[in-house]
Amino acid sequence: MDVVSPELNSLLPDEIMDTEAIEDVPHTQPEATAMVLSGASDDTPVPMETDTPMASESLGLCSGAASTEHTRALTTTTDSALSIISGSQIPISISSSSSPLLTLKSTLCTSTTKTTDCVTVTATDCSVSTGGLTRLTAPFTISPANHQIILNKVASSQATEAAKAAGPSPQVIKQDGQKLLTSGDTKSHAPQFKVVTIGGRTELKPMLGGPGNQLTTLQAQQLKAVQIAKKTPTSSAAPIKYIITKTINSKGLSPQTSVPSVITGRVLTQNSSGMPSRTITLTETHNTSIQSLPGKKIAISPLKSPSKVTVVSVASPTSNSTQKSVTLPVNVALGQQILTVQQSTSSSPVKMATNQGTVQSNVQQIQVPGSRFHYVRLVTATTASSTGQASGPSTSSIQTAKPMVVSTGAVRMSVPMIAAQTMKQVAPKPLTSAAQVVTTQTQQRLIMPATPLPQIQPNFTNLPPGTVLAPAPGGGNMGYAVVPAQYVTQLQQSPFVTLASSSGFPAATGIQTQARLPLNGLSTAEATSRPRKPCNCTKSQCLKLYCDCFANGEFCNNCNCNNCFNNLEHETERLKAIKTCLDRNPEAFKPKIGKGKEGESDRRHSKGCNCKRSGCLKNYCECYEAKIMCSSICKCIGCKNFEESPERKTLMHLADAAEVRVLQQTAARTKLSSQISDLLMRSTPVISSESGRLPYTFVTKEVLEATCECLMEQAKKAEQTHQPQAEAERVILEEFGHCLMRIISSAGKAKRLERRLGLLNKMGSSELSSWPRMVELLMSRQSFCFQASTTITKRSAVSIVSMVLSLRRWVLADVPRKLSFFFACGGVVAPDGAQKLRMKLKEINRTAIQSWSPAQHHPVYLATGTSAQQLDASFSTNASLEFFELDLAERSLDMKSCGSFSSTHRYHKLVWGPYGNGLRRSPIWRPYRRK
DNA sequence: GAGTTTGAAACT
DNA sequence: CAGTTTCAAACTC
Structure with a gap:
């Protein structure tokens, strides 16, 4: 039947020419044809996954020990939700200061409160309700106008030292005329709320159920909601309800306890009570001095994705500090996606004490010599000591890297909480889904110092979406701007923790790589697991998109560039360059590789390539480099980077083989043969999915019925002919085999048609x-x-x-x-x-x-x-x-x-149609002729 | 490693 | 917007 060589056939977009599927499967033909045609006409652009919803804004703090569910919950947080999620107990005391910024007004709130502008702070096992184990003395400033929540540090807040995690300190939320609505019924299965009016000195009463309570799994969840109708003195906007919701797990619960998602407002949190209780103390100190820690900086840079905020923990071994109170003013402007994290003292650790150990996160403010910018350094360290709530079972050991995510929907902060001291001991192991979720959120943002930059600041008007300059709470010039780009400081002396290191591959192998966003087109795992290539820029000063470091939102580090300005020493120039790029293209720092329609696994280049001579089969081509096929938006010529391209297939096979070889060699060297098998197992489904997987939807009810009818028919025949049972079974089985073959064949053709449809769209x-x-x-x-x-x-x-x-x-x-x-x-x-x-x-x-x-x-x-x-x-x-x-x-x-084309008419609308052989063919080029 | 090719970015 | 130049990476020898 084939009149064309297989090779030619493979070249073809068979959606048109290959009638085999149609002829052989007459039943499916009409549908397939219709599909092709309709699909061709429907050339709707494929939405790109690149862009995370900008509208959604949520801030979530997930403790390092956050379970998978936690992270998952974070990812589901939606608009304007602030969630602080901790997998362990978080003693938090919230005290309002006299700061006029903070106005807390309680209103009734239920967990089902529907708020788009709702700020929800969700924490599990928070001590706010569990007896006031800790204190969160961070003043809350919630600005409805800006949709900001500001956790402001208050001068002379002393909760600090006293805020021993274990010590049941009164949790105080003070705010004049403010009401705090909390919920928490220890005996109730369903989340219950308790309203606490917070007068001038309103105290937040411990809400946790008594120790004698035997809580079921559901009971373990206790929800406390604090709805704060905020009144900011400077804002006259309509009041926005904010909800602080806390999911509380009673200690001593059965480790099997699992907590279903608690939806508060729009925050969905999940807590696994089986996790060891943990205490996070968030307090603020009065120390406002800025500690200059040269060399320890957090890079604050534009990230590729405007949707997230990432604070990279520049991990360094930090001695176990006895200081348990930490000042951590956090300004979060939800509406404008402001996230400001400040640390008042360089030595104040954010301590997360777990039963397993204490993870201290030092948020250190850093002043770069010669620079007016202030940087934040977040250092985590683990100690073996157990502080805070000592009630849980203690034990385990290796502190694995766990991401701490601050997510504001569109703004996400991801802080890998890797114990600095144990980082190199982290055994490579498959990451939890939680970590994977985090890593899939590869588009991150970092906070970018922005304030003292008068010469640039006025020009920040065109920063990427979500970029906002956040003035310092105290009115000082220590604001930060969240920029949608991934810039992370590369400090020679500071080991870097891979930002999105949580990948399917064992990334936390102790190799401290520079925090970075995934390369364009590369999977997170690829981007994070492979060291970044040093650039070799000579003329661009590494301040143009020519420079991969700059384009990927990184500082140059260990590069071979000349006259590099992509570093902290040239922050001003760098910021200008960033702005220039963003002026030119607001999406300059966004990933170029997005995702196709929902349900499709295919990624695609956001702009498409323009290759002319490479056939899109060399790394010159951005599509090919990203290991994706060219799409309809590509303007390439002579493209061979399409699914059925034999050249591409050959290259892919070669590449796969080479990759396998490399893996084997590497594994042989490292004696990690198990990794090989693991990777091979991973690669298998990829290959199969590309070529072999049949559409599961193909076996419809009708197909099943038809199959059964065929089998029944065979059975009847055997019965009528008085065939022995064995023979009857054989016939039926044969028929079944035939049915299967037909189904598979039809399904395969249908899938081919689908592919062709994609190509058709590309051509259309x-x-x-x-x-x-x-x-x-x-x-x-x-x-x-x-x-x-x-x-x-x-x-x-x-x-x-x-x-x-x-x-x-x-x-x-x-x-x-x-x-x-x-x-x-x-x-x-x-x-x-x-x-x-x-x-x-x-x-x-x-x-x-x-x-x-x-x-x-x-x-x-x-x-x-x-x-x-x-x-x-x-x-x-x-x-x-x-x-x-x-x-x-x-x-x-x-x-x-x-000859020449003489026409200068540029615009003509033509129609097209069949003309038959209006033009005669000639074996040679006809000479140009004109009448 | 030098030189060439390539296509995106930058420029006009 | 369109054409050209610049640039750095990819590639070849």
């Missing part, structure tokens, strides 16, 4: 509004003449020419039918455009023709006219027409014989 560029009609003609095997149906410019003419390269595959597929393909471009090509066309034709000559069948004669006509009517007439009269005919047998294209 925007210039072709009548693409379905063209497909229809192709399917009818008519000779046809193709004309663009929409306004053609010089540029679009180029695109049309590039289509020739794609269409040629169809032509090739129909060799026996001598399908002629005419390409007409009438009256639209200006002289310079003609030059471009010639170049494109050279491309045809060079890259495409070589693969054409020399034995066949496949004319390609390039016709021009001065108007649509003229061209139209030309096709019928073969007059007043400039056209060229290519003889494939010659495999050459003498461009000189093409």
Whole structure:
């Protein structure tokens, strides 16, 4: 049946030419055809996954010990939700200061409160309700106008030293005229709330159930909600309700206890009570001095994704500090995605005490010498001592890297809480899904010092979406700006923790790599597991997107660049450069590789490539480099980077083989053979999914019924012929096998059609509004003449020419039918455009023709006219027409014989349709002729 | 490692 | 917007 060689067939976009699926599976044909056609016409852009919803804003603090569910919950947090999630107990006391910024007004709130502007602080095992084990003395400032929540440090808050995690300190939320609504019924299965009015000195009463309470799994969850109708003195905006919700797990619960998600407002949190209780003390100290810690900085840089905020912990071994109170003012402007994290003292650790150990996170403020910027350094350290709530079972040992996520929906802070002292002991192991979730959120943001930059600050108007300058709470000049780009300081002396190191691959292997965002097109695992290439920039000062470091939002580190300005020492220049880039392209720092439609695993380049000579099969091509196939938005010429491309397949196989070899060698060296098998196991489904997986939806009810009928028919036959039972079974089984084969065959064809549809979309560029009609003609095997149906410019003419390269595959597929393909471009090509066309034709000559069948004669006509009517007439009269005919047998294209395109008409609307063989073929290029 | 090729970014 | 130049990485020898 095949009249075309398999190779040619493989080249073809068989959606048109391959009628096998249609003919062999008549039942499926109409659907398949319809699908192709409709799909072709429906050229809706594929939404990119690149962009995380900007609208969603949530802030979540997830303790390092957060379980998988926690992280998952974080990812589900939605709009304007502030959630502080801890997998362990978090003694928190919230005390309002006299700061006018803080106004807490309680209103009734239920866990189901629906708020778009709701700020929800969710914490499990928070001591706020569990007896006031700790104190959170951070003043809350919630600015409805800006949708900001500001945890401001108050001068002379002394909760600090006293805030022993274990010590049941009164939890105080003071705010004049403010009410605190909390909920917590220890005996109730369902979350219950308790309203606590907070007067001038309102205290938050311990809410936790008595120790004698035997709580079930559900009972273990206790929800405390604090709804704060905030009144900021400076804001006159409509009051926005904020909810502080706390999911409380009673200590001593059964380790099997699992806590279902608690939805508060829009925050979904989950707590696993089985986790060891842990205490996070968030207090603030009165020390406002800025400690200068040269060399210990957190890079604050624009990230690729505007949707998240990432604070990278520059891990360094930190001695176990006895100081348990930490000042951690956090300003979060939800509406504008402001996240400000400040640390008043360099030595104040954010301590998270677990039964297993104490993770101290030092948020250190750093002042770079010679720089007016203030940087924050977040250092985590683990000690073996157990502080805080000592009630839980103690024990385990290795503190694995666990991400601490501060998520504001669109703003996300991810802080890998890796115990500095144990980092190198972390055994490579599959990360939890929680970690994976975090890593999939590869688009992160860092906080960027922004305040004292008068010469630049006024120009920050065009910072990426979500970028906001956050003034310092005290009115000082220590604000920070969250910029959607991933800039992380690279400090030579500071080991770096991989930001998104939680990947499917054992990333936390102790190799301290620079925190970074995933490379474009690379998976998180790839991006994080592989060391970044040093750049070699010489002229760009590493301040242009030419520089991969800069483009990826990183500081240069261990690079080979000359005159590098991509470092802290040139922060001003760097910021200017960032702004320049963002001015030029607001999405300059966004990942270029997004995701296709929902449900599709295919990623795609956000802009598409423009490759001309590489066939999109070299790393020059950004699509190929990202290991993705070119898509409909690509403007490449001679693309071979499509799914069914044999060249691509060959390359892929070679690459796979090479990769496997490398893995094997590496594993052999490191004696980690187990890793190999693991990786091989991983790669297998990838390969199979690409080529073999059948659509599971194909076995429909009708298919099943038909199959059963077939089997029953065989059974009846056997019965009627009095076949022995064994024979009857054999016949039935055979029939079943046949049914399966047919199902598989049909499913495979359907899948092929799906793929072809994708290619069809790729070819159906925007210039072709009548693409379905063209497909229809192709399917009818008519000779046809193709004309663009929409306004053609010089540029679009180029695109049309590039289509020739794609269409040629169809032509090739129909060799026996001598399908002629005419390409007409009438009256639209200006002289310079003609030059471009010639170049494109050279491309045809060079890259495409070589693969054409020399034995066949496949004319390609390039016709021009001065108007649509003229061209139209030309096709019928073969007059007043400039056209060229290519003889494939010659495999050459003498461009000189093409003459010139004289038309300067740039815009013509043409229609297209079948013209039959209006143009005669010639074995050679016809000389240019004009009437 | 030097030189070439390539395509994105930057520039005009 | 379109064409050209610059740039650094990819590639070749």
